[in-house]
Amino acid sequence: MNETPPRVHAEIDLDAVRGNVRALRERAPRAELMAVVKADAYGHGAVPCARAALQAGATWLGTATPQEALELRAAGLEGRIMCWLWTPGGPWREAVEADVDVAVSGMWALEEARAAARAAGRTARIQLKADTGLGRNGCQPADWAGLVQAAVAAQAEGSVRVTGLWSHFACADEPGHPSVQRQLDAFREMVEYAEKEGVEPEVRHIANSPATLTLPESHFDLVRTGLAVYGVSPAPELGTSAQLGLTPAMTLKASVALVKDVPAGHGVSYGHHYVTSAPTTLALIPAGYADGIPRHASGRGPVLVGGKVRTAAGRVAMDQFVVDLDADTGVRTGDEAVLFGPGRHGEPTAEDWARAADTIAYEIVTRIGGRVPRVYLGS
Template structure:
C-alpha cells in the first residue's frame, strides 16, 4: 500500500471529516465563542499533529492535551497555537512549560508555592484554574480552596491566571439534574473568582456533549473532543445531535491466507472453534498487539467483498481468522471498521461488543498500525513505526 510501511493492516483517517465536524460546531456556537480542539491521547488515536493542524485550519483557536509531554511533542512538530495541559504537571517543569509557551492547569496552592521556588525566569507563566464541581477528579472544590489558590497566584507576579474551567460528569446523559448542579456551582465559583480580583480571559466548562446541547450557556470557549472525531458523546445523544457528525477513523487489512478446512478441524488457540462443515477460512494480519482485543473473539465480524464474515477462534497477538462464504483471493480487502458496499461496522458497534464507550476504540489501536491521512479525497501523509 505504501513505501512507508510494510504490512497489510492500516488505519485511514479522514481529515475532511475532522474539518467538517469542527466547522459545524463553530457554526453551532454563539459568535465569538472559541473552540479548543482536544487532541490528547494522540488525538484519540487519530494522530495529534495532523488533527490539530486540521482543526486549527477549520477554526479552532486552542489545543487541549492531557500531559506536558503531549504539548511539547506538538511544539516540536511545529504547532504554534495556544495549548493547555488539562491534567497535572510537575511543579519543577513550570519553566519548561513557559519556554514552550504552554499553559498549565492549576488547582493546589502548595503546587503554586513549589513552582514559584523552582521557576527562575522572569517571563510570565499562564495558568487555567480547574474547579471540581462534581467530577471528583482534580480541581478546587471549595470557596476556601479557591481563595488559597488565588492568593498563591497573586503572590508571584510572573504567574498569570488566563483561564478558569471545570468538567461535567453527566452532560451526555438524559437526566440533567446533576449537570445543572455542577453548572450552578461553576457559575458561583466564577463570581467568587471575580470578587477576588481575577477576571480571566477564558472561561470554559463545555465538553462535546455540553457544547452540542447547551451552546448558549458555555461561556467563551468550549473543549471539543469526541465529537470532533465524528463520534457521539453517548448512545443517548446519537439520535438527537444538532448536526451530522462524520466519523474519521476506519481500520483495514487484507487476507494473507485462504484455505478450506474439513468438519472437525479446529482454528486458533484452545481450538475454541471447530468446523461443523467444510469451511473456507481467511487469515487477517491483525491481532491484540495491534489493539484488536482478544475479547472480540467470537463476537466481531469483518467485511469482505461487501459481506459480513465472523471472526472464528481466538484472536492471536498478530493474526485472526474469519469464516468466508467461499474461496476469496489472497490480498482481498478486509474492513474491520468502516464501510464496504451496503455494509458498515461502526466504532459504536465495536464498543458495544466490548461493553465500553466509543472513545476507547480508536485509542486502543496501537502505534504499530500505520495511519494514512486523507485530505480532499487524496492521501496527504502517513504515520508509522518506520521513521
Template structure:
C-alpha cells in the same frame, strides 16, 4: 491500501477539518453567541496522530488546542503550532518551564501546583497563563470546593507579582452523555458558584470552560466561553442514542490484507480454547493484527469486519498478532485481499462504535488504543477527489 502494507490505519485529515467546521456550526450559547472551540488532541490525537490532527483542526478554525501533558504541549510547539494551547495534567516534580517558554497555557489544581508554576515563571522571566480547575463532582483532578477559596486567593496574590495571570476557570462533567442526569445541573451550578468566588477575589478570567463534546452538543447552558471537543473532532458520536445525525465523518479507517484463506469443516474449532466451533463448512480469513495492535481481545466472536462488500464475523479469540473471520462458504477472497475492520460506516460497514458495542466499551477506547505494528497513513480526500 498501500502496496506494501500488512495492516494500516488510514486517517483522512479532510474529515478532521470537516468535523471542526461542523462543530463550530453546531455550538451556540443561549444568548446566541458562539463560544470558542477547542480541539482536544491529547493521547496522540485519540490514536489519529497528534501533529497532523492539530494542523488540520487549526486549518478548519479551531480556536484552541488541548492536550493532557506538558510533553504533548512541547511536542506540538516544536512541530510548529503557534496558536492558543492548554496543557492540563502534571504531577509534582515536573518542570513547567519548557511549556511556559513555548507560550503554553497551563492548569493548576492545587496550591502546590500553583507554586511550582509560579516558580517556573520566575525562572523563565515569563508570566504563566493559568487555568484554575475546580472539581465540581467528578472527584478526579481539580481543587475541591473546600480548597477552592484558598487556591483563588493565592492566585490573586500571585497575579500582583506578575508571576501568573489567571486566564481561565474550568471543570469536567461526570455524565454529559446522559443529559437527564441531575448531576449535570449540580455541576453547572457548582461551576457558576466557583466562578463567582474567583470574581469576588478579584480574578477576571477570560475563559470559562466546562463542556466537553457531549455537552457541547446537548447542553448549551454549559458552553460558557469555550467548548472542548475531543471525540467529536474525530467524527465519533460522544453520546450514542442521545444525539441526532450530527453530520460528522469518522476520520479513521483500519484495514488489513488477509494473510491466508483456509477452509474449515463443520465441527472444527477455531483459535485458542475453541470458543467457536464451525457449524458448517466455511472459509476463514486470517487478519494479521491482534491485541498487540490494540484490538480488544473482547472482540472475539462479537465484532465484525467488512470484506467482499459484506460484514463478516470474527470467529474465535483474538490472538496477539492475528484473528480469524468467517468469509462464508462461497467467498472468492484470497490471501492478500483487503478487509476493513472499521471506518466511516460506508454501505453499512462496521464503525468504531460498532466495535465498541461489541466489546462493551466506548468508541474512545477503540480508536485511542489502536496502534502497535499498524502503519499509519494520512490522506486528504479534499485534495484527492
C-alpha cells in the same frame, strides 16, 4: 517499484476532521473552540489533526500531559495550547517557556508554576480548575477560596496570570442527568467568587463534546471538543455520528493474510472457543490486540470482507484473528478487510466494535497501536 501492501493501516481523513470542527463551531457559535488532541489525537495523529483543526477554525489545542503539549510546539504549532494532567516535578519550566497554559488544581501546582516562572524569567499562564462534581482533578469548593486568593497574590507579584477558570462534566453524555445542572450551578458560583476576588479570565469553560452538542448553556467562552472532532459520537444516547452531523475520520483496514478450506469440527484460534460446524473457508485477518483490536471482542468483532460483514471466529490473538467465510470462495489472499470506518459503504463502525467489546468508542479508536501506520487523506 510497487509498494508492499500494508498488513494493516488506518486511513485518517483530515477533511473529515475539518468538517467536524466546522460543524462543532456551528453548535457553539458564540464560543471559541478547543480541539483536544491528547493521546495522539485519540489515536488519529496529534500533529496532522491539530493542523487540520486550526485550519477549520479551532483557536485552542488541548492536551492531557505536558509532554504532549511540548511535542506540538516542537512540531511548529503556534497559538494557544493548554495541558492539564500534571504531577509534582513535571516540566513546568519548559511549558512556561513554550507559552503553554497550565492547569492548576491545588496549592502545590500553583507553587510549581510560580517557581517555573521565576526560573524562566517570564509569567506563567495558569488556568484554575474547579472540581464541581466529577471527583477527579480540580479544586474542591471548600478549598477554592484559598487557591483563588493565592493565585491572585501570585498574579499581583507578576509570576502568574490567571487566563482561565474551568471544570469538567461527569455525566454530560447522559441527557437529563441531575448532576449536570448541579455542576453548572457550582461552576457559576465558583467563577463568580474568583471574579469577585479579582480574577479576570480570558476564558471560562466546562463543556466537553457531549455538552457542546446538547447543552448550549454550558458553552461560556470556550468549548473543549475531543472525540467529536474525530467524528465519533461521544455517546450512543445522543445519536449516531450522522445524526450529530459528524463524519468519522478513521478507517481501519487490513490485507487478508490467508484463505483456506477446513473440514467440519475444526477448532479455530486459542482455546477452540469456535469449532466449525460444517466444511467451510476461513480467512486470516493480520491484526490483533497488539494493534489495538480488543480481545474482549473475540467471537463478536465485525469485519467487512468480500462484500459481507463477518464476525471474528474464536479468540482475537496478539497479531491476528480469523473470520469464517461460510464456504464463500470469492475472497482471496490479499483482499481488503475493513474493520471499521464511517459506515457509509456497509462497513462496521467504531461504535459497532465498542458494542462487541462491551466498551466505548473512545477506547476503540484510541487504542489502535503505534505499529499500525497512519495514512493521511486530505492533507
